Amino acid sequence: MSVRELSAREIADLVKRGELKATEVVKAVFDEIKNNEKKLNALITIMEEKALKRAELIDEKVAKGQWKKKALLGVPVVLKDNICVEGYPTTCGSKMLEKWISPYNAGIVDYLEEAGVILIGKSNMDEFAMGSSTEHSAFGPTSNPWDLERVPGGSSGGSAASVAAGYVPLAFGSDTGGSIRQPAAFCGVHGMKPTYGLVSRYGLVAFSSSLDQIGPFTRTVEDMAIALDVIAKHDHRDSTCWAGDRPSYSEAILNANIKGMRVGVVRDFMEEGLDDELAQAVEKGLGILVENGAIPVDLNLGDIKECALPCYYIIAPAEASSNLARYDGVRYGLCEDADNLLDQYIKTRGKSFGDEVKRRIMIGTFVLSSGYYDAYYLRGLKARKYVCEKFKEAFSNVDIIVMPSTPTLPFKKGELIGDPIQMYLGDIFTLPVNLAGLPGISVWMGLNSTGLPMAMQIIAPKWHEVRILKAAAKIEETIGACPLAPGGE
């Protein structure tokens, strides 16, 4: 079996036993990247020198019998390029930060390095995480490893593609409205957005602070649980990070039993606007859970599908317009020459932000501006509360909810770039989960009749990632772990 086919857990086991050298892992990873990166464009920054040094250190430690308790020892990892790694650029897929070097590590980078990983690179993304196709990157679009003419989803498209193509078994992204789950679905890998507050966001560049969350991409549910064990920790440097105890996710999924688990299915979501084969995939997933002893329950979530999209596109841009005000050419990144300070602000921001970022910060400013606040922003906040209440009501009757991850299969590059509403509609099933702060996973459900990846989403009440992982483990027992995509060979 080649290195690219191994899971994170398998790599760590082999490295700890001395049966695979970390330096061999790194060499295999960079061979893979060199062979495929021209067609995929999944990475913005490659950290070859750092990775080799780190691998040599790991091999030295293992030879001395040290570091053998580290959960992810020798595992190559890719991070979305909005997560800071000290001494390396964090571009956020934007010209604005092209030359900005992170002065510190993000919280999860510290935790991952403590667990023994080898950082390989920073992945391509829609600019400042605003997009659903990774076409809004100042560094060019990423290709879907299952079909190079199609998008990998977004905004964490580079991370999803890196795992699907077999560069690495584990990558991280951020999810504000579906930016982990939607690219996971499009690239045929698992992707999880944990509960808001479960994972530290210290060192994650802010887009929409009440919605952003970091989470993993993997090809096995076991790796997902191990990754969560490593990154789900309280971090006092992020004041929204929950201080409570976290369970051992990897122990919780051993011999997972879902007998008696009540599984909600929202029939309204399975009708108009959903691809037929994706609807069948959700039915198949539900069937697998029921065969394993779960109890299906029909659910009504009211108007949340209609509500979530306008609500999200009011709240997220409003927060983004404030968060992105800091990019003024003085303290961060690019700076355009001008005669006076105001012109410097205006020129720097005009030349450095892309179309989608401009569109969203304009909308955000508009909905917050005098005369429009009540009609838009206040109404958006009410709609958000409505979404939260509907989920609360639903979870008094069920333990998890299954629904589609996306309404469509991966679309072709350029197909939706000129139609923002159609692009936004691609996140219709993932947005409500962020608005309510819930955990959600997109699980691989096999290929459709034309060879494109399909997925299903499983969501749970806050802090109940274990339920999601148990259900996902049962699905994986029947469907199988995510295979490597052909575009990465």
Next chain:
Amino acid sequence: MINKEEVERIAGLIKLEITPDEVDSLQEHFNKILGYFELLGDLPLESVDPFVGDEDAICPMREDNVSRWDNVMALKELANFNEEGYFEVPSILGEDN
């Protein structure tokens, strides 16, 4: 409906230079997106309180300790600092003032 002047006014509020072509495209997309927001008008939200944060979340308090961050030089290298330790920017009022 949002007109071109309104698009330019908002760009001014957020200190954003936009070209005439961008004004046209932003106006078109703005109106489509705002039209979509009208969907919220059909929903029964009048009696719903606005979301003001997660009711279940307990924001942990921490000790109010002063701590020193040692990598200040890395920050200074990322911006245009002068010898006195201030950000250096062009004239606030412009060369002619």
